[in-house]
Amino acid sequence: xxxxxxxxxxxxxxxxxxxxxxxxxxxxxxxxxxxxxxxxxxxxxxxxxxxxxxxxxxxxxxxxxxxxxxxxxxxxxxxxxxxxxxxxxxxxxxxxxxxxxxxxxxxxxxxxxxxxxxxxxxxxxxxxxxxxxxxxxxxxxxxxxxxxxxxxxxxxxxxxxxxxxxxxxxxxxxx
Amino acid sequence: xxxxxxxxxxxxxxxxxxxxxxxxxxxxxxxxxxxxxxxxxxxxxxxxxxxxxxxxxxxxxxxxxxxxxxxxxxxxxxxxxxxxxxxxxxxxxxxxxxxxxxxxxxxxxxxxxxxxxxxxxxxxxxxxxxxxxxxxxxxxxxxxxxxxxxxxxxxxxxxxxxxxxxxxxxxxxxx
Numbered sequence: 001x002x003x004x005x006x007x008x009x010x011x012x013x014x015x016x017x018x019x020x021x022x023x024x025x026x027x028x029x030x031x032x033x034x035x036x037x038x039x040x041x042x043x044x045x046x047x048x049x050x051x052x053x054x055x056x057x058x059x060x061x062x063x064x065x066x067x068x069x070x071x072x073x074x075x076x077x078x079x080x081x082x083x084x085x086x087x088x089x090x091x092x093x094x095x096x097x098x099x100x101x102x103x104x105x106x107x108x109x110x111x112x113x114x115x116x117x118x119x120x121x122x123x124x125x126x127x128x129x130x131x132x133x134x135x136x137x138x139x140x141x142x143x144x145x146x147x148x149x150x151x152x153x154x155x156x157x158x159x160x161x162x163x164x165x166x167x168x169x170x171x172x173x174x175x
Numbered sequence: 176x177x178x179x180x181x182x183x184x185x186x187x188x189x190x191x192x193x194x195x196x197x198x199x200x201x202x203x204x205x206x207x208x209x210x211x212x213x214x215x216x217x218x219x220x221x222x223x224x225x226x227x228x229x230x231x232x233x234x235x236x237x238x239x240x241x242x243x244x245x246x247x248x249x250x251x252x253x254x255x256x257x258x259x260x261x262x263x264x265x266x267x268x269x270x271x272x273x274x275x276x277x278x279x280x281x282x283x284x285x286x287x288x289x290x291x292x293x294x295x296x297x298x299x300x301x302x303x304x305x306x307x308x309x310x311x312x313x314x315x316x317x318x319x320x321x322x323x324x325x326x327x328x329x330x331x332x333x334x335x336x337x338x339x340x341x342x343x344x345x346x347x348x349x350x
Contacts, residue, residue: 003300086300092289098273114267115297121290125178125261127302 001083003128003144004174005118006076008089008101010134010152012109013066020153022056023049036153057094064100068108071167077111078175088118088126090138132170136161148173176258177304178319179349180293181251183264183276185309185327187284188241195328197231198224211328232269239275243283246342252286253350263293263301265313307345311336323348 009015017033019041024031027049035044042050056062079085087105091097098119105112118126123133124141131142134152139161148170149161164170184190194216195206202224210219217225231237254260262280266272273294280287293301298308299316306317309327314336323345324336339345 092277092292092294095274095277098277098294099270102267102270102273113296115295117267118293118295119267119273120293120295121288125302127300 002130002146002174003084003086004079004130004132005086005088005123005126005128005142005144006079007131007133007135007138007150008087008091008105009066010154011132011150012069012072012076012087013063013104014069015063015066016153018062018066019053019057023053026052026056033153037156040157041154058096060096061100063094063097064104066104069167071171073108075167075171075175076109078171080111083130083174085112086116086118086126086128087112088120088123090121090123090135091119092121130174132164177321177349178259178261178302179254179305179307180261180263180298180301180303180317180319181254182306182308182310182313182325183262183266183280184238184241185329186307186325187244187247187251187262188238188279189244190238190241191328193237193241194228194232198228201227201231208328212331215332216329233271235271236275238269238272239279241279244342246346248283250342250346250350251284253346255286258305258349260287261291261293261301261303262287263295263298265296265298265310266294267296305349307339 020031023029023045031044089101091101102117105117123138129144130146131139131144132148132150133139134150134155136158139147139149147161149155149163151163151165181187198204198220199206206219264276266276277292280292298313304319305321306314306319307323307325308314309325309330311333314322314324322336324330324338326338326340
């Protein structure tokens with residue numbers, strides 16, 4: 001049994017797609033996921049506009065209706081049964097998101113007990129064997145043995161990590 | 176520099192006193208803090224009544240107006256400057272409390288950055304040197320070197336721990 005830390009945004013939930021939709025709606029643009037294959041959010045989005053998107057992210061409701069990543073439920077439920085799984089989300093920057101994230105987990109991942117949810121800022125002080133995250137800022141300071149970078153729009157240019165693009169791959173690695 | 180985990184309820188905030196007030200108001204009783212010197216919550220409170228109090232605890236607003244423990248602000252601010260302090264609250268059982276706890280911290284402890292807040296269930300996977308907590312269920316599974324039991328109504332009969340009753344004592348131990 002390994003202790004596994006699973007991030008929420010862009011790992012369990014399609015947060016990036018909602019950020020993209022929010023940007024397109026606010027600024028009447030038509031960016032698509034594929035536009036980020038070569039360029040980062042900050043390359044494509046205007047800085048002032050992105051600040052306005054962050055205001056939207058901070059509002060009540062933003063996180064409550066996020067789509068679930070394909071096969072996340074099935075694989076995480078299996079992992080949860082055989083490993084010591086924690087859902088760890090850096091979410092305290094957006095206080096209004098916190099209860100929504102619990103309710104979202106209760107709706108889509110009802111097997112996750114409240115004891116196994118962690119909402120934090122930094123993650124490096126959490127001791128575990130495996131971290132699944134889309135941000136190198138979290139993976140770089142993780143002291144466990146296995147670091148999996150979940151493929152996301154904003155990390156397309158990142159190299160040097162074990163990249164996973166679908167939950168089925170994680171299932172094959174950890175089940 | 177040590178990493179210090181500080182609990183919120185009954186360590187930074189007078190949560191027990193509000194639970195007592197809530198019980199007295201709901202059931203027209205007149206329990207006082209001193210009544211718990213010899214008996215536990217569960218000895219004095221009727222089980223059915225206590226369940227109703229828990230419903231109140233789960234409602235929006237319960238945690239937002241808690242009084243701050245005497246000298247907590249002054250001592251924690253000093254600790255924060257010289258140690259690696261995290262505020263760690265087992266709060267995911269009460270989802271509506273989460274944003275309130277961030278706002279409460281922002282109001283009374285504005286120097287605590289969002290990166291240093293942790294809302295969780297279990298705490299044993301957080302690696303640190305010192306834990307300050309009122310619950311033995313957290314202290315018992317903590318792997319760090321120093322465990323301080325913060326004096327609370329519900330732990331009066333607990334023995335075998337280093338008990339602290341005031342923030343000034345913690346200041347003397349850790350500053």
